[in-house]
Amino acid sequence: MRRELAGDGHLGEQQGGIDDLGAVAAQDGGQDGAGGDVDGGRQLLLYQRWVADRLAVVRNCEHRQLRQLLQRFDTWHVSRRLRTKAAREPLGQSRVGYARNRISQAASLGERLCRRGLGLRRQPCALWHDVPPPGTFPDVPGGIQRERTRRSGGAVRSQGVRMTTEQSTPTTAQVAMTLAAIAATAATPRPSGETLAEQQKRMFLGVGQQLANPSLATGTDWNLLWLALSPGNANMAYLAANRSANAFAVVLRGTVAEVTDLLEDLDVGTVVPFTAVGTPSAPVFVSKGAMEAFSQVVTMSTAGITLVQALAAALADASPNPTVHVIGHSLGGCIATMVAPYLQTQAWPQSTVQFGLHTFAAPTAGGTDFAAYVDSLNWVANVRHFNTWDLVPQAWTSLDNAKKWYPAPGPAANDQVNAVITALAALPGPHGYAQPGNADQLHPDYQSDYDHVLIKSTVQDFMGQVAYQHANSTYLGLLGAADVPSGPVVRGIVGDVGNAGSVVVIAGSGFDPGATVDFGTVPCQNPVISSDGNSVTVRAPAGVGVVAVRVTTTLGTSPAVPFGQFAYDGPAPVTLTGLTPPSGAKGDPIVITGIDFDSDAQVYFGDNPSPSVQINLTGEPSALVAIVPDPSTGVGKPATVDVTVLSNGYSSPPGPAAEFTYEKS
Structure with missing residues (x-):
């Protein structure tokens, strides 16, 4: 069942299973000019034959049930994604190999559960349901890079065409963004609790593990020298060295939060003078929130050693003319625009230290005078990389542009989204802000890379797409770098x-x-x-x-x-996994699939209860048939609403699989 296992798309019945899908794939692959290719169809057919052979050897206490479950998982989840990919660009062997690996892992898990006598009940229908974190793709084993539109050598290449990501020497932007993404390692504290020192130790081990990963753009060239975490897990910084290149990286990570919370935390309605850089020729101001984050970063320490002290010790042992790159993504990039000029004003063991500033997806920290001051300093590089469709780097100069987003297929901003953007755009009050650095615009063609699930005109989908466009993994993909695990x-x-x-x-x-x-x-x-x-x-x-x-x-x-x-x-907790169809009008019957529905189930479309609910508890998974009620009407009422199932004292959580759109009559 497609919505049950994939969590998106439309539910449909497909008799014939793998053989029919293979035939369709072959037809799709042979359509010139339709986005598919003959080799893509051949790759799909070979994959489908491999799946049939793999499922034929499933043997365990419940082999028939497991085989059916695996076939459904492949039909509506793995093969579906391969067909979608083949319709847009040629299928690479890495993509097909990844699909085979997922089927093999699922089969091994099912067989192991049976051997342990745990059986296969409702839960296995969800075991391989793809629920990656908002804004991310599933990990590709072995550090294989995603087949997406790439950048190379600092110039935007043609959109919509698959390009190789294999390079003998990674670009500066690829290495810098990889270092920035590594800063997010272990950013969430353990739920059962851990002290700041315990989390910092876990971060040190995790960052070191990432820097030792040869499949990343950083290779094995960088070694971790120092790492510190501020109280409350608010900000983090680490110092790494590439001795062979006589280079050092100061990498910053800001607060981990939702996009709207991140922008509000900057407190841009209040400004303070930025005096940590000595006496610029003209006063410069920054937001109060940015100044507080900067102060935390430059004063936090590990074993009593601050960032400046750690960098001074590293430079004392460096070869002549070292380069220090200050790097950050998102709020970390905002802080980097303050830390980098601050470091330039310090006295170092070597008088010929050069500095570079590399930011990604960063909101600006200060006003026009601040940006002019940063740009006036001597840099080996001063570049701000930003995704055209990322809301965060639009702050605080052009947020209103996002009211026209996103182009087809969406999600288009509705009245509620526009209200959120209006509120964010008003936060600076009378203060004008400007971005320092040479702009490097990424991803001008929206259709080449977006989250295909989050396309409905709702606040949830719009902000979910914003999170996807802002994510570390998206920036790495746009730059042609491998994802950080x-x-x-x-x-x-x-x-x-x-x-x-x-x-x-x-x-x-x-x-x-x-x-x-x-x-x-x-x-x-x-x-x-x-x-x-x-x-x-x-x-x-x-x-x-x-x-x-x-x-x-x-x-x-x-x-x-x-x-x-x-x-x-x-x-058991109640979960809604699909709607069929996901759109309709008052009076239409809608099939709702999910996990652990019971005989007391009630269904709501937004705030409105369904007038009739038929319950079927015999299938796998359980299913309901609900009649669509009247829509809520009035100014600002969205056409797309969340469907909620109430059963056994639970309400099903919202999500893309639960969204229903009222069609205009």
Whole structure:
């Protein structure tokens, strides 16, 4: 079932399964000028034959049920994505290999669950449901780079055409953005609690692990020298060295927050003088929030050693004429525009230190005088890279432009979105802001890279698309650099109802040796991690209520997801996985699929209850048929609403799979 397993698109019945899809793929691949290619169709057919052979050898206590589940997973999730990709550009072997790997992992997990006597019930339908963090793609094993529109050598290349990402020497922008993305490592504290020192230690290990990854643009050239975290996990900075290039990188990370919260935290309605750089020829001002973040960064320390002290020690051992690159993404980039000139004013062991400033997706910190002052300094590079369709770097000079976003296929800004943008644009009050640095515009063609799920005209989809366009992974892709491995991701659990001591199997990815598991804020003891890192088995700790099951490693903490909940003493959490069709008018019947619906289920379209709900609890998954009620009318009422199922005391969480659009009569 397509919506059940893929979480997007339209539900439809496809008799014939793999064979029919293979034929369709071949037809799609042979259409000249339609975005497909003959080789893409051939690759799809070869993949479908491989899937058929792989499923034929599934053998376990419930092999027929597992085989059917895997076939549904492939039909509506993996093959669907391959066909979509083939319609836009040639299929690469890495993409097909990744698809095969996902099927193999799913089959291995199912067989392992059966061998342990856990069986296959409702939960496995969700085990391989793709629930990546907002704004991200699933990780590609082995650091394989995504097949997307790329940049190379500082010039924007033609859009809509697949380009190789293999380069003998990474560009400066690729290396700088990779270093910036690494700063997000372990940014979320462990749910059961850890001290600032414990999180800082975990960050140090994680950043070091990332810098040792030869598949990234940084290669193995950079070594971590120093890292510090400010109180409250507000800001982080690290210092790395590339001795062979006689280069150093000061990399900054700001507060990890939603886009609107990030912009509000800058407190741009209040300005203060930026005096940390001595006495510029004309007074310069910055926002109060930016100044507070800057102050935290330059005063925080590890073992009593501050950033300036750590850099001075590193430069004392450097060869003559070293270069220091100051780098940051998002709020980290904003802070970098203040830290870089501050470092230029310091006295260093070597008088010939050169500085470079590289920002990505950064809002501006100060006004026109601040930007002019930064640009007047001597830099080996002073570049701000920004995605055309990223809201954050529009702050605070051109936020109103976003009211015209996003072009087809959307999501188009509706009245509610425009109200949010208007409120954000008003935050500076009478103060004018300007961006320093030489502008490097990325991604002028929106259709070449956007989140294909988040396209409906709702606040949720619009802000979700904003988050995607702002993400580290998107900037890395636009620059042609490999993705930095993210932290663990929980995709589902087997045994979502129980009590203390119940055996629970957590499925997902990135479960490294040494991973810890928390049920809400309570830690688990002795987790058993599979050799492939795709599952972990635990016994539920003592607890009450419904809690999020999350995994923490040196690279990060998994986000809470609907399919990763555990209910003490039941009933099981309710989740909506699809609507068929996802649009219609009053009186239309809509099929709603999901997990753990019960006989008391009620359905709401926005605020309005469905007048009739038919319940079918015999299928896998459970399903409802609800009649569409009257829409809410009036100024500012959206055409797209969230469908909510109330059952067993739960309400299903919102999301793209739960969005319904009223069609105009």
